[in-house]
Amino acid sequence: MTEALEILFTASFWVAAIRIASPLIFATMGELICERAGVLNLGIEGIMTVGAFAGWFTVYSGGDLWTGVLVAALSGAAFGLLHGTLTVPLGLSQHVVGIGITLLATSLTYFTYRLALPEVTSPPKIEPFQPLPIPGLSKIPILGEALFSQTPLTYLAFLTVAIVAWVLYRTPLGLAVRAAGENPTAVEAQGISVSGIRIGAVMAGSALMAVGGAFLTMSAFNSFFFEMINGRGWICIALVVFGSWRPGKALLGAILFAAFDAYQVRLQQLTGGIVPYQIFLMMPYLLSILALVLVARRATYPKALMIPYQKGER
């Protein structure tokens, strides 16, 4: 029993937790931006798949790592544009379109993978991002090690949270995004295009989701597997609700969630096969459902979430 508790006080546990949290942070911020503008983006799972492949494949084809991140972001934004075009001006069901984008993005990725690498049986590896300990800070026991001996992409994840929070709450653009998710007529009446804001938000959000996917192939692991996103996108949707659509709270949720995930892996090793490993693997999904149920009653959704808007309509 004490062993189970001791895990919590090891640096390696927290390092793992932050690493697991990183892709979730990117994707959760991405989904949060979309939803704050009034669009539920269920394309997240597929867009993460695209990002994972695009980033990895760029590096595999000879690009450098940051180019890979950029390509991932751009390919995510492209699917965001498709999602936004279908759901915003055309006002199609965000549920159906989102699922469609996920199916399309995933299958296109697999198609491209097979086309580009027809012969390979085991996926080729790339040289991923390496940990970049911040001098001084990474020497602080546990907390410092956990936060400051990560790869640059993890630092970018945390930076993204700060930027998203700043933009949403401190800039004219963020004001327009929040208003678009609350009452689009307020945006329209001030001469700002609701469609422009919403499509832009979905593109930016989708780019972040794709970078979240790319983290998996370029920082956490070093190659691309089928089905490697494995529901992480859906978990991020739960994290946005859990974080009440606020970047800071969502970050906290992601870390909490990742810590739990890292913990169950270690617990799994401790129990040594008495409990079937599937039980542990189910935990993240069950936990997400539980989190949704717990906050659902007092959740204050952006009022215009999932409601299409037509110009001149009031």
Add this chain to the structure above:
Amino acid sequence: MPQQPDLAASPPLSPQGRGEHGAPVLRLQNITKRFGSLTANNAISLDLAAGEIVALLGENGAGKTTLMNILFGHYVADEGSVEVFGKPLPPGDPRAALDAGVGMVHQHFTLAENMTVLENIALGTQPMWRARFDRVAARTRIRSLSSDFGLAVDPDAVVAALTVGERQRVEILKALYRNARILILDEPTAVLTPAESEALFKTLKLLVAQGLSVIFISHKMAEVMGVSDRVMVLRAGRVVGERRTSETTRAELAALMVGEEIAPPQIRDVPYGGQVLVLDGVSTAGRSSGASLDNASLTLKSGEIFGLAGVSGNGQAALSGLISGTETLRSGTIHLFGDEHRAWTTREALQLGIGRIPEDRHATGTIGDMSVAENLILESYRSPRFSRQGFLRRDAIKEFAREIIADYDVKCPSPDARVRLLSGGNMQKLILGRALDPKPKLIVANQPTRGLDVGAVAYVHRRLVEARDHGAAVLLISEDLEEILTLSDRVAVIFKGRISPSSKRGERSVRELGELMAGHGLEAAA
């Protein structure tokens, strides 16, 4: 100003005030807009001078809102042009009108409720890609505007916490903040108490005194006469008359606006019957929008129309919800036909013989993507007439639909047409047919004529009076005081979830009712 040769009954007028010598600040020329076969605006021309208040008078559907949507770039006109301060306005660009100095106060406020007054006002006024939103400058400017124009409001208050009157002030500030020189108000008094309306008119006078110009859209004769310098009357998409306010009369404007004389419903005095519905100290649980009922009491007798006046959001939704079956009781007692009830579900309401005409015919009253016939049996599909052993009886349903369509004059291509394609008036007739056909003994009608054209309004009124004459108890909830006063046998006012004692028609003056609507004397009375 271009002439309307066939319609304009008087020679064109030169605008009053300073504009007399200069060019008009706003000039709409020959604006035409068609939607399919409907011509919403037909060669409308309008000039507005500096320092002038022009009223745009017309019934619902006359084309006022379409015209303003064109001015604001939400629609593109099929023909015609818009000039502001002598410069043509590019069509279809909402930003252009704002930048040219035209501000609009919409009938339904365009405010994000989770944001502050300041954020709402400054939204879109600072360069979008700036790294920091300048709150300090915005606050200073809002403060000075509020004091210059007497528009008191706290810039840092969250909009959700503001009263309707305050929200309207925010809307006006939004326009002034953008240096609007021309202000357009769309039915601004629809949601205000008479006292709040008075304050608004004072503000408008103050604005024009400083050289701004105002277009005031309304269908209420009294306020048009009170506040405007000039009146343009719209009917069926055309300008049918233009008068200087000082040179016209209410009667003349009314005749222009309506076109044909529609006889007001004949209200004869019939003796009241027994008590149908008695609410005693009722409070509701707050599932409806707006205020909950708070210790409200009311007695409704058969054979009467009970008119409940009040400003929107004061508990009307809770009251109609309670009777309709969508609201739940927290405390107090309800007696219906002498039996005590603890509220009822929507289905029970129907079984108890309650006919319901909901406030929002699109959201609550009908299902737009289902057919007319299906909408007509929505409340009765379970009766043996329409279904047997769980199977629907197609022929009976069709036959019933044809009956109602004929009886209630619902204009639709066929019983199979989707309701979404019907006009508002025909949708309301469909709802009337559905609610009144089973001969309910209690009818609750919440804003039954909102947004309807004159003909449809008269039709709804006639049907409600008929139902009353046949002994039904009718609760008429309306924000339109004129409607309440023409139809009701007894009148009461709802304010903050409380209901005033009722009075017979004509016992209280409009002024007294207005004071009750503003809450004066009601707390003490209740």
Add this chain to the structure above:
Amino acid sequence: MRLEPKPAPSLAETLLYPVGAIVATLVIASLLVLAAGASPFSVFALVARGAAGSQFAIVETLTRATPLIFTGLAVAVAFRARLWNIGAEAQLYAGAVITVVLGTGLLPLPSFLLIPLIAIAAMLAGALLLLGPAMLKTRFGVDEVVTTLLLNFVVILFVSMLLEGVLKDPTGLGWPQSQKLIAEARLPRIIQGKRLHYGFVLALVSAVVVWIIMKKTALGFEMRAVGHNPEAAFFAGIPVNRVLAKTALLSGGLAALAGFSEVAGLKGNLTLDLSPGYGYTGIVVAMLAMLNPLGVVAAAIFVAGIFVGADAMSRTAGVPSYIADVMVATALLTMVVAILLSRYRLRWA
């Protein structure tokens, strides 16, 4: 840009829209085929031949269509009431698990009793699995899309646990698979020696039954009303939550029949690759059919044909068979646009 409602199209026009969506899909897929360095015409010809060019191909397509009819019906029923059931995959596995539990010798009954009993039990399992998310939606306001999606992962892990545990076939050389069903529990083949089984007939019957429910009964009326406007339905006295619960039971049950039919009709046992995403493909099938239960049959056969044909094509033409998944996903998106255009006119300003 604006959307204006327009009158309902005639039946012939209604059929034009799915055709248009399919043409658009083919055009987009052609680009991918060109990218793969092949000729679209020869590739599509190969797909068509692989799907319907021989008796073997047709039997194969119909066999593949069988689970898709069930999941397509499940989704069509749920989406009609606007219950976003994205969990047909999980419900399918729930049905399969029950089939294996009851069909491997636990109940020594004759076929005419055993098969219906298993089918009903499987339906119950799927129904209850969807009832959970439906209740979370009506009671707590939790979005059922996310819960049903997450449950897919949970259920598949659960099945994996069973297949490595209590349901593991002791003679299976360590593979995670269940025992074979007893002969009495198996659905017979329609033609001796061909893979097509009576699950296909059951699927056709289900489609007709669902069509009758949706079109002719008060329940179907309630489901449509709730789907189109829950607020108005509630106001009119329709018990919205109860209707959603009934919808969930029906939808989950139909999806579970897919699992039952695959195990009892085709595979004979349960493995983790029982369904290559039939639950998700069911969404495409339902949308292509514009949620019409009879249309689901046609759409399922069409989609199955693409998969079967693409498999055959990729062996000869060297275009990855994932082209089928891309086409199916594209068809979903083009179809929702087509449905929109059938109801609204697009106007520029």
